[in-house]
Amino acid sequence: MAINIVTGAAGFIGSHLAETLLKQGHKVIGIDQFNDYYDPALKRKNVAIFEAHPNFELIEGDIQSLDWKALLDGVEVVYHQAAQAGVRASWGGGFRAYTERNINATQVLLEAAKDAKQLARLVYASTSSVYGNAETLPTSESIPPQPVSPYGITKLAAERLCTLYHQNFGVPFTALRYFTVYGPRQRPDMAFHKFFKAAIAGVTIPIYGDGQQTRDFTFISDAVAANLAAATAPDAVGEIFNIGGGSRAVLADVLNTMEEIVGHPIQRNYIEQSMGDARHTAADVSKANKLIGYQPQVSLKEGLIQEWEWIQSLYSA
Numbered sequence: 001m002a003i004n005i006v007t008g009a010a011g012f013i014g015s016h017l018a019e020t021l022l023k024q025g026h027k028v029i030g031i032d033q034f035n036d037y038y039d040p041a042l043k044r045k046n047v048a049i050f051e052a053h054p055n056f057e058l059i060e061g062d063i064q065s066l067d068w069k070a071l072l073d074g075v076e077v078v079y080h081q082a083a084q085a086g087v088r089a090s091w092g093g094g095f096r097a098y099t100e101r102n103i104n105a106t107q108v109l110l111e112a113a114k115d116a117k118q119l120a121r122l123v124y125a126s127t128s129s130v131y132g133n134a135e136t137l138p139t140s141e142s143i144p145p146q147p148v149s150p151y152g153i154t155k156l157a158a159e160r161l162c163t164l165y166h167q168n169f170g171v172p173f174t175a176l177r178y179f180t181v182y183g184p185r186q187r188p189d190m191a192f193h194k195f196f197k198a199a200i201a202g203v204t205i206p207i208y209g210d211g212q213q214t215r216d217f218t219f220i221s222d223a224v225a226a227n228l229a230a231a232t233a234p235d236a237v238g239e240i241f242n243i244g245g246g247s248r249a250v251l252a253d254v255l256n257t258m259e260e261i262v263g264h265p266i267q268r269n270y271i272e273q274s275m276g277d278a279r280h281t282a283a284d285v286s287k288a289n290k291l292i293g294y295q296p297q298v299s300l301k302e303g304l305i306q307e308w309e310w311i312q313s314l315y316s317a
Helices: 012-023 040-048 092-113 150-169 191-201 220-232 251-262 286-292 300-316
Strands: 003-007 027-032 056-060 077-080 121-127 173-178 205-208 214-216 240-243 248-250 268-271
Touching (some): 003 012, 012 220, 077 220, 092 150, 121 150, 121 220, 150 173, 191 205, 191 251, 191 300, 214 251, 220 240, 240 286, 248 251, 251 300
Parallel strands (some): 003 027, 003 077, 077 121, 121 173, 205 268
Antiparallel strands (some): 214 248
């Protein structure tokens, strides 16, 4: 039975990852700060699903103040999912939370990881936001990152720190650049969650820009599968991978699909484009396919149906 640490274990991706690892028979130490970026009660709900599992241990705390030497003893894989998320909130006074939780926290973890003898892999959750407005679509990992948000800057800085610790101390990291992950337990500040919630309430949804922006949407189970593959594939060490959903979609078309799913029109209010949002994203996942066998399985419509079912259960309770 492998011992795994999942940081951000109460979050969207982290909770799914912890749950899957437990189902596979692994021991999981989940770490989460339960900060108030969004309602901590939602994170408590995420963890409640598996908190009583005999192989699960929850540690509440700030990554920067934990005893990592003791925590990493005997641990084989660390899935570093914890981060300060959100592009729009990263401007202005909120920026310090991003430097603390994305850069400083990662450095503390890496500093401890370099002395952890049994650590076989540290999987770092990166983001497509590092690319900004990429000059080539679909975008491969060889395209130089050009973040257009402070959030993207901090995630790229942490990614680069991982590379430095790998090159200088042999920390066996791999990084996954997620392209817009969605599905059950999605954060309430993310678009699909907001849109479906508005559909239940019958209120108008704000659309930033003209609705013609495109995104590569990745279903949560595909993101989890990518993590598990990156943690075990021998060729993944020291590598960075794009993790996309396999299909790029126009936002306006996605809304039409959502209307089909919910069974009635969703009122839209077009507002000014948000600073820091890339116009288009599309992942070239051929490297991930070749080196870790990554192949997205869930279509956008299928994934949206699953998220809608979860949203209804969340807000009808």
